[in-house]
Amino acid sequence: MGDFFADLLVENELVVELKAVRQLVDEHTAQVLGYLRASRLEHAMLVNFGAPVIQFKKFIFNEDFDPKQ
Numbered sequence: 001m002g003d004f005f006a007d008l009l010v011e012n013e014l015v016v017e018l019k020a021v022r023q024l025v026d027e028h029t030a031q032v033l034g035y036l037r038a039s040r041l042e043h044a045m046l047v048n049f050g051a052p053v054i055q056f057k058k059f060i061f062n063e064d065f066d067p068k069q
Contacts, residue, residue, distance in 0.1 A: 006035050006044075014043045020050035024057070036061040
């Protein structure tokens with residue numbers, strides 16, 4: 001496994017990244033995808049508590065996936 005510093009790792013299966021920002025931006029998504037690549041895990045969740053309504057984004061990373069097919 002590579003190095004990463006996610007906020008929470010659940011059962012060595014799910015990376016959880018917590019934010020408290022007004023709006024999620026592309027850099028937050030890139031950070032979570034980097035954690036998935038580094039950890040070689042497939043599942044992550046990005047949670048933002050800083051928006052007027054709590055935001056959740058679920059990510060599933062699979063290196064074999066080819067979006068062109």
